[in-house]
Amino acid sequence: MSTNDIAVVGAGPVGALTALGLAQRGHRVLLLESEQELPTAPRAIVYYWHVLEGLDALGVLDDIDAAGIRNTAFRTRVLATGDEAVVSLAPLEAVTPRPWNIHLGQHDVVRIALDHLSRLPNATLRLGAPVTAVRQDGHEVVLDVGGESPGEVRASWVVGADGARSAVRTSLGIGFDGTTWKDRFVATDIRYPFDAAGLGNANMMLDSENGCVIARIDDSTWRWTWGESAELAADTVMDRLPARLAALGFPDVPYDVVTATPYRMHQRSADRMREGRVLLAGDAAHATNPTGGIGLTSGMYDVFALLDPLSDAVHGSDDAPLDAWAAERLRIFDEKASPMATASKRRVYDDTDRDALVGFVRGSAAAVDDAEAVRRLSAMTVLRSGFPRHHTSFVS
Template identity: 30%
Template sequence: MTTPMLPVLIAGAGPVGCFIAYRLGKAGVPVQIFEKEAELPYSPRAVGYYGATQNVFQDAGLYELIRSEGFVTTGLCWRQLPTPNSEGGKSLGRMIAHQPLCAPGDTVRACPSGLLNLRQSELTKLLLREALATGNVSVSFSREVTSIEQKDDCVHIGLNDSPELHVTGSYLVGADGGKSRVRKILGTPCLGHTWPERLISTDVHLYNEVDPVYHTMYIMDTKNYTIMTPLTEPKVGQRSLWRCTIAIPPEDERTDDELAQEAAIQDLYEQVVPGPRPLQAEISTKTVYRIHQRLVTTMRKGRCVLAGDAAHLNNPYGAMGLNTGLLDGDALAEALLMVLQEGKSEELLTIYSDERRRVYQKFVDPTTTANKLRLHSPNAEAAAADDEYFRTLQNPTPEVLAELAKPYFEIWRTDMRALAEKFGL
């Protein structure tokens, strides 16, 4: 009689945990997800997915479904602050540089081109729904991992500090976010630094007066540099939902609660949001948070493996946080499938840790740091002329864009099967 396979246990029902669960469940591996909140959490964070992540969705059989619930835009741009116009409103600030993510005139924007947009909260619902539909995945809410005991052939976890709530699995995946309880229980340091600024992130309904062409906009300012990106497909002459995330300088001594007041947010909008005045911005969600650049010393301890924000944190300039987490999930799911179903060595999990840490160190950390520092350059005009990156993007040729895109495809995603072959596993 065949002994039933122990489930893979996943802490955290965010997008990374749910994606891993979907990949494993689809392949026939039993999975149990434990989420400390009473329901899927919502916060105004990630929204856009680059080509490498689109390829991961495509390979998993999810791309068309995600695209049907989201939409695709053409690329990114950097602008100066909005400027007053003759109608009494404010026009889009001068575009310093732009980064197309699809060819000019491309209206199809097939995978992996463009920026695929779907709010993190909506993506999480979709991924959990598809994971549960495999019949091999279950989820338990209001359950937090509070103890871990590892054996040679399994891992035991305790939940909610309750002596009655214990579960045994083959492996434990910590995908429980930046404040990961799993990471803390394992005693894994998460080293790096916290930026001095705070961010206030809002979901806001705005009127679309003009088509900016490149809808994800980085607005440069010494103090209140801003990201604006659409959450619903924007159409000229209509209102739609936008994510507007504004930096608050460290010298601003207001409390988080004071910054989150409607009047305080509207004052910030007046500086950074283009459009007719009065602005008529209808805020639906708001949160104030701090940003970090941190990486764990290892993403694996025995049968416990970390992924996503539980393993690394970076600032949101460049939209690389959730993308990196999903690419972690792609690599980790593949490694676990090779170990569980193909008898490959557990050493693959160490290689996963090494390779994903290397991706953060060599690519994600320096790229997001450079993105952030560009946005609060003391002089946007000077930056446009002085910064080699901006000069490159002011009139990019297809060859230049292809060269800039290479690391996003060749470094960011990890091919675990190729690594298994390379290391003879």
């Protein structure tokens, strides 16, 4: 008999939420994380209004809401002309009880999910436990785990949520085709008074030289994500940062860089998201450039749609819905998420057609009073496959 019903590999946001949802359904869950200390590098910070219902179903929304900030509008500006659209989410009151996005570092989302997980007696988190290989027969999956306490782990089912370089995916020989962008992004957490400079909580600045995304993290700290050629040396990013900030034309006042992390970006997806008793989710299954915040949004929708069919399969029900899940999540990434993120990146960072950019911004500005138009502008509801059932009996 297997020790674990489910082993989840990777305690990023996708793995942590998956482990939580499955443990809430009463399964014996082991969550394996390669790092001794949970990663805190600056990555996702925006959770759109349409994923909040799923986070609520997992019981973590109140804590995420309390720790983060609510944002009720987003702004798109053509840097060179000053043309601007400010889209309020208020009209969405017609379609959701929560017409706001929440801003919070994804490591805090992980911390909250793991805090809830720690209250469940049927869940275990092992840090410093990198999975190095995966094999399976028709009944169980065996994971080779390295680190300080190496050995084998057995589970009836495995969810590989171990990020874009997934060892689970690689070990199963599942391809990860697509492209790597020639440029890099620099995720910069910075204390600078962008609000005094006229920005709102979430801003896309469109410009083929100095395009960037600026989003508030807390009272004083902002995420400023800017791009540059990957041919420049990654270790001299800090040398170029002052000129890049000055080029935005904001007041020359003191600022404090908390962290600046260079990233390469990809548009890639796995050949398949299911191989027997192993499922891939989140960045392990699909990676996108982060413009527009589509990466983790897609990962969360993977989780929301996976929990109930996987739980049913653990209980011995027909596992065909897992094939449907895998096919649907991959289709949505390839047909919707990846093209949307690519279009968003091109618009913010690459497009040299200023008239087209101004036209886009004016079109957005014209749509602001209409719930359906605002829904289209924050169009990521098309990434959704479903929400988990609420589990009112969970302990967390």
